[in-house]
Amino acid sequence: MKKIINKKNIIAAAVAVGVYILITVLCSAGLLSRHYQSLLVPIGINVILAVSLNLTVGFLGELTLGHAGFMSVGAYAGCLFTLYSDLPTVIELPLAIIIGGAVAAVFGVIIGIPALRLKGDYLAIVTLAFGEIIRSVITNLDALGGAGGLKGIDKSSGFTSVYILLLITVLVSVTLVDSRHGRAITAIRDNVIAAESIGINVVFYKLLAFVSAAFFAGAAGVLYGHNLGILKPNTFDFNKSIEILVIVVLGGMGSIKGSIISAVIITLLPEVLRGLDDYRMLIYSIVLIAIMIVNNSSKLKAAKEKFIEKIRSGNTPAKEDA
């Protein structure tokens, strides 16, 4: 029988705490340059965005290009809330995150109900349009700061709050995927007709994946705004959605671990390559192509699959003993 406290979960918890302690120690000991310290929050936010987008792209198997749209909706909702409230930060920030996530989720439902009837490229185009519409609406709304941006937001979030939300996102994604609901979502990806034939409510589960992804994107947006202190509509453009999609594809569709690792690499890569000046973007794209080719080689895939099956079947008897 499954249990919460098992070897795998203890290791995962240890890694999560260990990474946090390591980074805090490195920061306070001054071993991490100011430049790299400033990258911690963007990395964390990209991890949240990638893990959540993986729910729709990787597990549900629907290509959406509007993730930055959901992020911006959540960011503006959460940041407006803190601008107009004067609660203490400890209460205000978590509340803002929930509000931002909830507003993004509501948008997810509104967009998702009509859009999820579409398939493949069509869904991609509709979600792309959604992201662009949101951006131009915000740009033209003076109440939201317009093109100049929403200014004066408390800079109340930092690495710790991002790390906490990151852990929550990963935890929820992992537990959602490994439940009857997550299996239904994956089943829809693999074969819609078969899923319907065994009584899976396809509309509901598509929406569930889509809305959960929107929620976390919105929540990440709130932290993003509270880290920079300013929200500019142009940061949430099409390129941002593509960047997250690249992270997900690179990390492997339907692999949460892969999304985390690849978010770290993709966010760091342009900075690491900064020394190359003019050649930076050239090398960046070559590295992306190289990773893609290696990741997609059928031999590596087959080896990986065998390895995983071996581990799983090796673990089964041990599990039954426990």
Place this chain on the structure above:
Amino acid sequence: MALLEVNGLGIKFGGLRAVDDLTMKINKGQLYGLIGPNGAGKTTVFNMLTGVYAPTNGGFTLDGEALAGRSPIEINRKGIARTFQNIRLFSGMTVLDNVKVGLHNSKKYNVFEGIFRLPRYFREEAEMDERAEELLKVFGLEGEKETMARNLPYGRQRKLEIARALATDPKLLLLDEPAAGMNPNETAELMKTIRYVRDEFDMTILLIEHDMKLVGGICEELTVLNFGQVLAQGKTSEVLNDPEVIKAYLGE
């Protein structure tokens, strides 16, 4: 009363009558065969019985309840499960998970109980594991429960599909060419399994098949379709010796 009663069922695609005026009765516990040459409309009948297509004429009842035109999801919940002619497994999932998806509606824990791992999650997941492994054992697949479905050999994929359909706890099981692509040994084994499923699960089975050995070996009654219309109906031995049927299959 018959378990499945089909009354004048028909469907038109534009001007083409793919199936016309099909009437048949299947009693509980029966092994019933639906045969006919290629393009006769057999799979179209399955698609109507499972809600993929809405019939344009007639209807059918399961246990007295009219189900024609309902959605596939609803019809499955009312007790009809099927397999597909071209196997449709959840290929990126493990064998065990394929069956557990079939058990989806038998458990009730909600999204939050799942995410936050409340006690009901553990209890019901354990029940699902147990039931899924029982089903896999029936088909001799218990040793491969962690294998990706797409890595199973063809014959075993067919069996897994039947196991997944049975997981939804149906009253009526529809098998669309279960022996397609199997060698004689595999077919013989499949016949045994189908009989076993009928007896063990007290199941009613309607199957489409081209393999006459299998049809003659296990079906008690047959309906023969040709160009969407019923050509013959009745006891297997009588139908298979009907000159009209032989003509439709082999030509004059």
